[in-house]
Amino acid sequence: MFKKFEDKEMVSNVNNAKSSVQRGIRHAVLEQFPHIDDYIEQILPKKDNLKIVKCHEHIEILANSNGEAVFFRQRDGPYYPALKLIHKYPFILPHMQVDKGAIRFVLSGANIMCPGLTSPGAKMTKVDKDQIVAIMAEGKQHALAIGVTKMSTDEIISSNKGIGVDNIHYLNDGLWNMKPVK
Amino acid sequence: MAAAETTESTAREFLTDIGPKPGVKYPVDIRYCGECSMPTEYCEYYPGYERCKKWLEDNLPKEFEKLMSGKGGGDIEEEKDGEDKKKRQTRGGKGAVKAKKKLEPEGIKLATSTRGKKKKITIVTGLASYEIDLKAASKFFSNKFSCGSSISGDDEIVIQGDVKDDLFDILPEKWSIIDEESIEDLGELKK
Numbered sequence: 001m002f003k004k005f006e007d008k009e010m011v012s013n014v015n016n017a018k019s020s021v022q023r024g025i026r027h028a029v030l031e032q033f034p035h036i037d038d039y040i041e042q043i044l045p046k047k048d049n050l051k052i053v054k055c056h057e058h059i060e061i062l063a064n065s066n067g068e069a070v071f072f073r074q075r076d077g078p079y080y081p082a083l084k085l086i087h088k089y090p091f092i093l094p095h096m097q098v099d100k101g102a103i104r105f106v107l108s109g110a111n112i113m114c115p116g117l118t119s120p121g122a123k124m125t126k127v128d129k130d131q132i133v134a135i136m137a138e139g140k141q142h143a144l145a146i147g148v149t150k151m152s153t154d155e156i157i158s159s160n161k162g163i164g165v166d167n168i169h170y171l172n173d174g175l176w177n178m179k180p181v182k
Numbered sequence: 183m184a185a186a187e188t189t190e191s192t193a194r195e196f197l198t199d200i201g202p203k204p205g206v207k208y209p210v211d212i213r214y215c216g217e218c219s220m221p222t223e224y225c226e227y228y229p230g231y232e233r234c235k236k237w238l239e240d241n242l243p244k245e246f247e248k249l250m251s252g253k254g255g256g257d258i259e260e261e262k263d264g265e266d267k268k269k270r271q272t273r274g275g276k277g278a279v280k281a282k283k284k285l286e287p288e289g290i291k292l293a294t295s296t297r298g299k300k301k302k303i304t305i306v307t308g309l310a311s312y313e314i315d316l317k318a319a320s321k322f323f324s325n326k327f328s329c330g331s332s333i334s335g336d337d338e339i340v341i342q343g344d345v346k347d348d349l350f351d352i353l354p355e356k357w358s359i360i361d362e363e364s365i366e367d368l369g370e371l372k373k
Contacts, residue, residue: 039208087221088209091202104227125197142212142221153196171220172228182317 001059001074003109005174010055014063014181017050025050025062029071029079033092043070043085053181067180072169078132080168083176086134086143093134093146094125096165100138106145109173112165114156126153133165145170213242222249290353290360292346293368302344305371310337312359326352 017025026044030036036043044050044064053061053069061072062079069082081092098112099121106112112135117124121138129152135145147165149156156164169175202208214221217237218228222245225234238246290308297303309319316333323341324331330342346367354362 035202038202042209087212089202090210091208095197097197103224107224107227123197140221140223142223144224171224172218177219 001057001168002174002176005055005059005178007174007178010057010059010174011181012054012056014051014053017052017062021052022050025071025079032079033081035091036089039089043089051181061175061178061181063181067182069175069178072175080132080146083143083146083169083171086146090134090143093132094127095123095136095143096125096127096133096147096149097121097123097136097138103137103140103144106135106137106167107171109167109170111163111167112145112147114151114160114162114164117156117164118160124153124156128152129155132168135165135167135170213245216241225249289364289366291366291368292349293371294344294346295371297342301342304341304343304345304349305334306339306341306349307335307337309339312357314357322356 022044026040026046029044030040048065051063051065051067053063055061058075059072060074061069061082064070068084070085071079071081073079081089086092096112096117098106098116099119101119102112102116102122116122125133127133127149129149131149133147133149134143135147136143145167146169147167149165150163151159212221215225215228215234215237217230217234218225220228222238222242225231225238228234235246238249288308288311290306290312293305293307295303295305306323310316316337316339320331320333320339320341323329323339323345327341327343327345327348329345332340334340350362350365353365354360
């Protein structure tokens, strides 16, 4: 989604969310990621001014008062956490670990193919189709991408072919390199 | 066949831990590389890895040692890597991660021009190459000189009034990365 994202050109406007809108967003995020219940005050403080950054292609980025991206979504889709947030709170999403050989392709924006998830170095969490997952790597601590599963874990194992997880947001893509918004 | 598959999937290990781990304090403290901006463990996948290494050595010597020792053997393994790379065909084009280009500061140019018959304006160019936010800079100028200041181009600020002489002192004072030597006076520009 952010492969060709350029923050200077793609951002169309930034505005502060009304408190009622903010409440709605908090609610939606909590519903989607129930694990962050204890930490929501740190991630999206109630007193804080949440910024909504509207971008081209109907992408909407939520930024905290420091201007750092926290969540994003496209159209009315689900909210995705940004990678910097995942690094701080890795438990938000189920993890999918890819093997070593896949890392360099993922880092250039490739989707995750099934063999990269089934080989000995890889580990999966049992999830269904269309689940947002964090892509981890063999021997590494931190996530390197955020993706959406295209098949359930069982299907990935049985077919072992084609795209298993769609790459949405990865290290050094447009969103990662976005400067803090004002 | 089906039976074999099921045994395989039961033998497979799954990640099961969901939710915050007990005993870990969140948010997790994480250090990013100043060169490639990724977590330090991913530096080796960056095309400008050599520069990352240097940055790590200068800024996070402890991390650097850990990464180097974690590789086991260090140099020997690296040589192997190099040979491997030669054998494998490298893919160019869109897929490859490109190293970020650092903008070279080009120096700041100051000029004055006239507006109407007797009014002067000062034109400052080159601030963006120092990665200075133009909007903040123009606000700073208008505060400092109590006058209008506007961004008129990609890398150009126009200040109303002739403040060129003051700028020579104020620019290095406000932004320490600017050297007084690198400020150039272009004199008076004709429209």
